[in-house]
Amino acid sequence: MSEQAYNFAYLDEQTKRMIRRAILKGVAIPGYQVPFASREMPMPYGWGTGGVQVTAACLVPEDVLKVIDQGADDTTNAVSIRKFFLRTAGVAVTEATTEASVIQTRHRIPETPLTEGQILVYQVPIPEPLRFLEPRETETRKMHELEEYGLMHVKLYEDIARHGQIATAYDYPVKVEGRYVMDPSPIPKFDNPKLSGSAALQLFGAGREQRIYAVPPYTQVVSLDFDDHPFVASKAAHDCDLCGAGESYLDEVIIDDQGGRMFVCSDTDFCAGRRAAGHVGRLGGAV
């Protein structure tokens, strides 16, 4: 089969219509999980089948696409999805956050603030925040319907009882616009404050679980917490060793067998941008 045999962005137009309807419904009801008829995609579940379908339904030929995996543009997942759309949609791709109109992400929100008109697409493995506390889908839907979210705090209670603090570091539950409790996909809780009041449209796609949900621009998103144990957006207590940034989310990298390690920005575009602007971290000159 030639590449021309594909419709633009792989999915057929009827499927895209179906997904767009789900997206519109999701935007109309922020944080509500809209069921949709997820398709088989040419990649395994867990590799972003949901995000890819949402991106395919959003793309237009003029779009500029950026794909990140854990903040990086050059890891396997990001590279393969970028290539996928390069071949099936022929859209322009970029690594620069500011140039992109659609950004598909796995587990991070870019450090550079997003702007109006941008769309951020998340890959979601498990969309139901209550799943590990209440295994019955019928019951969790009822709990969302009736706004019975006490159970979410039981999870945080257990964290504090066991670890002395809220130890949930990613996948941290949030409440959207005072109504639905939402799973923000496994982003670090450091990124949670960026969900709230963002200028960009944020879409969440879960392929295996067949759910789409959305946070429209300038929507209030609050991380759940206790009065005496407030939410803290935590990160490693270091500066980036390449660009010296003190305010970005860091990855810890082991660099030798003697226990040597370095901390680097997980957002590669942000780090490269700072280095190009002349910022140098502790090991920035040597690498």
Next chain:
Amino acid sequence: MNGSLDLPLLSVRGLSKFYGSRIGCADVCFDLYPGEVLGIVGESGSGKSTLLSCLAGHLTPDRGEVIFQTALGPRDTLTMTEPERRRLARTDWAFVHQNPRDGLRMGVSAGGNVGERLMAVGARHYGGIRDKAVDWLGRVEINADRIDDRPSAFSGGMQQRLQIARNLVTGPRLVFMDEPTGGLDVSVQARLLDLLRGLVREMGLSAIIVTHDLAVVRLLADRLMVMKSGHVVEQGLTDQVLDDPQHGYTQLLVSSVLQV
């Protein structure tokens, strides 16, 4: 006990539930007054658990009324909206299951189990929730140092006591109990009954206890209903029914108890 004894807390009229052509329970009528404990006895399959489930809103009866004295006046719980009924179920009502595994979250620590109802009604202060959990564990005779253990590490009797603490922490007014002492050995049963009796008296609770154990109702219940094949065959004061049974089936039931 409190003063408003003239108004029944729960008023049941003509409650019937059918499973196809079979009778679950038929035409049950009774009033339950504040602070009163009602025992429902009968053999297996007599419809007592069906009746309890219908009262607690777990099953939808086919006919009848269940009128509960809410804070805002009497309401028929069967015609309530589901959110209202569920709110009632986690504030004014409590349900103690026979098997504590049905009523507890086995993967959540004892403190979390007790705190769940508090958090469900809006408690958001960790220290406050924990203090209350410690207090309630003490009241049901569980050591405070077990607060972070999971129920799976507890004995059967402790699990049942934990379930009771979890249910009573929000200060309900009406407790449904389905065989609360079933599956426990006799000495543990005796302690649990002592504890329950104390809590019921101290908090002025009303309770409906379903059991097949006449000793349990003798100890706990003020009034007794005897069921057979879905029908109430006899009701009255506990001592009266047990000491001077009128209906043939009640006589059989009372005489079946082994005298040690």
